[in-house]
Amino acid sequence: MLSVLKNRFEQGCRTSRYPKVNVQLPSRYRGRPVVNADVPADLAEACAAACPQEAIDAKARTLHLGRCVFCGNCERISGGQFVRFTQNFENGVAEKAHLVTQGDLPDLAAHARQHFKGLFGRSLQLRQVSAAGCNACEADLNVLATPFFDLARFGINFVASPRHADGIVVTGPISRNMKTALMQTYEATPQPRVVIAVGSCALSGGPFRGSNEITEGLDSLLPVDLFIPGCPPHPMTNLHALLTFFK
Amino acid sequence: MALELERIANHVGDLGALSGDVAFLPPANYCGRMRGDFLNMTLLLCGNRFGKGLVRPGGVRFALDDEIRQDLAGRIAELAPQVEHVLALLLNTPGVRARFEGCGRVSRGDADQLGLVGPAGRACGLPYDARRVFPTEIYGQLEIPENAESTGDVWARAKVRRDEVMQSIDIIHSLLDDRPETTCVEQPPLRLAPDALAVTVNEAWRGEVSHCVLTDANGGILRYKIKDPSFHNWNGLSMSLRDTGISDFPLNNKSYNLSYCGFDL
Numbered sequence: 001m002l003s004v005l006k007n008r009f010e011q012g013c014r015t016s017r018y019p020k021v022n023v024q025l026p027s028r029y030r031g032r033p034v035v036n037a038d039v040p041a042d043l044a045e046a047c048a049a050a051c052p053q054e055a056i057d058a059k060a061r062t063l064h065l066g067r068c069v070f071c072g073n074c075e076r077i078s079g080g081q082f083v084r085f086t087q088n089f090e091n092g093v094a095e096k097a098h099l100v101t102q103g104d105l106p107d108l109a110a111h112a113r114q115h116f117k118g119l120f121g122r123s124l125q126l127r128q129v130s131a132a133g134c135n136a137c138e139a140d141l142n143v144l145a146t147p148f149f150d151l152a153r154f155g156i157n158f159v160a161s162p163r164h165a166d167g168i169v170v171t172g173p174i175s176r177n178m179k180t181a182l183m184q185t186y187e188a189t190p191q192p193r194v195v196i197a198v199g200s201c202a203l204s205g206g207p208f209r210g211s212n213e214i215t216e217g218l219d220s221l222l223p224v225d226l227f228i229p230g231c232p233p234h235p236m237t238n239l240h241a242l243l244t245f246f247k
Numbered sequence: 248m249a250l251e252l253e254r255i256a257n258h259v260g261d262l263g264a265l266s267g268d269v270a271f272l273p274p275a276n277y278c279g280r281m282r283g284d285f286l287n288m289t290l291l292l293c294g295n296r297f298g299k300g301l302v303r304p305g306g307v308r309f310a311l312d313d314e315i316r317q318d319l320a321g322r323i324a325e326l327a328p329q330v331e332h333v334l335a336l337l338l339n340t341p342g343v344r345a346r347f348e349g350c351g352r353v354s355r356g357d358a359d360q361l362g363l364v365g366p367a368g369r370a371c372g373l374p375y376d377a378r379r380v381f382p383t384e385i386y387g388q389l390e391i392p393e394n395a396e397s398t399g400d401v402w403a404r405a406k407v408r409r410d411e412v413m414q415s416i417d418i419i420h421s422l423l424d425d426r427p428e429t430t431c432v433e434q435p436p437l438r439l440a441p442d443a444l445a446v447t448v449n450e451a452w453r454g455e456v457s458h459c460v461l462t463d464a465n466g467g468i469l470r471y472k473i474k475d476p477s478f479h480n481w482n483g484l485s486m487s488l489r490d491t492g493i494s495d496f497p498l499n500n501k502s503y504n505l506s507y508c509g510f511d512l
Contacts, residue, residue: 004336006332007273007333008273010329026287026291028290028292028309069299070295072294085294146276146279148283232296
């Protein structure tokens with residue numbers, strides 16, 4: 001018992017004060033990319049050619065956040081001139097079109113489905129479906145339950161059945177073998193229901209784009225309400241998106 | 248260092264999950280938080296909590312500078328005693344010990360025949376550790392201890408993990424002090440040798456992981472096969488579960504913490 005108390009004392013309170021106090025991520029963290037449109041065409045084209053995800057449109061000088069895996073190749077090639085990854089983790093968007101960007105994402109709160117705030121703002125129960133994910137997105141959703149993030153203090157929980165859920169959170173490139181299970185989970189969730197796509201794979205197929213074993217984007221199967229880009233999205237990206245969208 | 252950070256994060260997470268499974272909640276929560284702190288050290292190193300973007304053919308893309316070295320050393324100095332105390336609390340609690348000891352026992356002979364790897368194999372008395380047997384990179388210069396426990400039960404699997412966490416913390420300490428040279432590589436245009444076969448063996452946190460690539464006459468990939476430690480260890484779990492009650496399933500399952508898709512690769 002004494003040992004339990006001693007450990008409790010040593011651990012202290014570790015829960016972040018976010019969103020009242022902002023969280024600063026380390027300098028090497030690759031958050032929201034910002035594109036500088038005023039660069040020579042050959043530099044933009046070199047970056048586009050080096051992008052493993054075909055996420056860069058060299059002519060329009062835009063970046064597709066849904067495809068981007070945040071590897072930083074473009075930043076290195078252009079020495080930060082064309083693309084620069086910032087420490088900004090606020091990357092969630094409500095419309096698919098918003099994913100194609102130069103770095104200035106529209107205000108998520110303003111684009112959120114307003115009736116969801118009334119329905120789920122005080123209590124939101126989510127069912128997670130890993131549709132062939134690599135477990136990075138899943139793990140960084142899971143950690144929202146740990147003391148630092150403590151998602152439950154906002155009334156948001158992950159539950160063990162779609163019957164208990166207000167919506168689903170989908171990760172992974174949706175392999176053929178997981179498609180039926182995903183659709184059944186969606187149908188088993190009572191209406192009105194929310195659909196959230198997390199990570200490059202669920203948004204666009206990620207590194208598996210072009211394979212006929214997967215679905216290129218959850219939105220081609222279901223109406224998606226919230227897109228959270230990243231590979232995987234940082235837990236703060238997930239937390240920010242959930243709080244901004246539903247609160 | 249990245250491999251050891253990954254090992255610590257996962258072992259700490261596993262020990263927390265084991266604690267949660269025997270309804271001893273304080274270490275379960277503390278381990279969940281501390282696991283995140285170790286993932287954040289990988290984030291510090293390369294900008295991604297899971298080390299994505301760090302490793303490229305021929306090396307790494309990020310080196311340690313003095314600022315990061317100091318930051319890492321400070322974080323580890325603060326965390327190491329907390330980890331030690333929480334894991335001591337877990338393993339010294341009589342209720343936890345009573346549940347762990349004798350649960351899901353696998354004999355050394357069975358483990359050997361099934362080819363169990365990683366902490367699960369070492370918990371049965373098989374000393375095999377790829378870091379020691381096939382040392383790559385700097386592992387040849389480090390002393391990787393033999394962590395063989397002989398009891399083969401959940402207790403042994405937990406204890407091996409605890410020992411490895413503390414050893415990995417020491418390894419990181421020594422790497423921070425010794426300052427080995429790091430060469431950074433950019434993403435090269437990948438040209439593979441034609442008509443070649445390459446096999447790699449590494450000690451991941453779950454155990455031995457092996458990649459094998461076969462190339463054709465033009466240097467294209469003919470076949471790429473990954474053998475995950477889970478491929479061997481699922482059979483260990485089924486051996487653990489022989490003649491046990493269903494209530495021991497979750498605890499045994501956590502003590503292996505295997506990957507489903509790792510089996511199918």
